[in-house]
Amino acid sequence: MRNRLARALTFASLLLSAPVLASSGMDGGTPSHALQAAPVLPAAPATASPAPPAAERKHTVLLLGDSLIATGFGEYLQTMLESHPRIRTARRAKSSTGLARPDFFDWMTVGQEEVERHKPDVVVVILGGNDGQSLQDGKGGKPIHWGKPEWEQAYRERLAAFVKVLSAPGRKIVWLELPATGLKRFEQKLGLIRGLQREVISSHEDALHLDTRPFFTDAKGRALLQARVDGYRKPMRLRMEDGVHFTVAGGRYFASKVYPEVLSVLGLVVRQG
Numbered sequence: 001m002r003n004r005l006a007r008a009l010t011f012a013s014l015l016l017s018a019p020v021l022a023s024s025g026m027d028g029g030t031p032s033h034a035l036q037a038a039p040v041l042p043a044a045p046a047t048a049s050p051a052p053p054a055a056e057r058k059h060t061v062l063l064l065g066d067s068l069i070a071t072g073f074g075e076y077l078q079t080m081l082e083s084h085p086r087i088r089t090a091r092r093a094k095s096s097t098g099l100a101r102p103d104f105f106d107w108m109t110v111g112q113e114e115v116e117r118h119k120p121d122v123v124v125v126i127l128g129g130n131d132g133q134s135l136q137d138g139k140g141g142k143p144i145h146w147g148k149p150e151w152e153q154a155y156r157e158r159l160a161a162f163v164k165v166l167s168a169p170g171r172k173i174v175w176l177e178l179p180a181t182g183l184k185r186f187e188q189k190l191g192l193i194r195g196l197q198r199e200v201i202s203s204h205e206d207a208l209h210l211d212t213r214p215f216f217t218d219a220k221g222r223a224l225l226q227a228r229v230d231g232y233r234k235p236m237r238l239r240m241e242d243g244v245h246f247t248v249a250g251g252r253y254f255a256s257k258v259y260p261e262v263l264s265v266l267g268l269v270v271r272q273g
Contacts, residue, residue: 056085059087061081063092067245077124077258077262092114099135125175132146135151135155174210175197176210179212179254182225182243197209
């Protein structure tokens with residue numbers, strides 16, 4: 001009787017000590033289903049070496065941006081960077097935002113909070129797709145309307161102020177050019193915004209303006225609709241129906257282009273695996 005009771009107690013204790021699995025959403029308002037749509041990267045083989053503890057990782061990369069960072073592209077890029085044994089990452093994103101509307105979402109304040117919290121070696125930014133509108137000051141002042149001559153100078157100043165917020169001695173900023181969309185009316189706005197971003201970012205010694213045109217245009221300069229993507233057997237469509245946001249394959253494709261550029265800025269090489 002005592003032996004049976006002892007075995008029962010032992011079995012109960014094993015059940016109680018089993019780990020409980022829970023799922024959680026992501027910060028920044030990212031839908032939890034975005035990552036569930038498809039695995040970001042294949043599972044590592046059972047014999048793979050475990051990732052080093054965060055304390056042993058020497059470089060920190062902070063990803064900042066709008067919906068492109070909030071969804072597939074940002075998820076893939078973060079996963080790829082985290083797979084490198086010397087890199088830790090952080091990501092902050094908010095869809096439908098930019099530098100035009102601090103009354104809706106203040107990237108100046110958020111950017112400063114994030115760099116102070118994470119002390120990154122590199123900050124990767126993609127913003128501007130939502131900036132083709134009147135500039136608000138977040139304090140109830142008179143807006144500067146899109147299309148007015150003073151808009152361009154005000155946007156330059158806003159960009160310069162944001163870069164200053166993100167900067168620190170020894171820190172690099174990688175500013176991603178807004179990818180070509182092929183949408184004529186939207187491209188008219190993006191053309192001006194891209195030009196101003198290129199001008200301002202390129203003037204800073206510790207900032208790299210990454211030209212994305214080679215990634216998303218063909219030999220004739222037309223927007224690339226599909227491409228070969230690692231992990232897929234045939235060319236895949238890169239954009240969703242809106243022509244702006246990436247498909248799962250498109251996000252992976254863009255991340256695969258940006259990843260080696262970030263490693264280069266850190267002085268690291270792409271790991272062959």
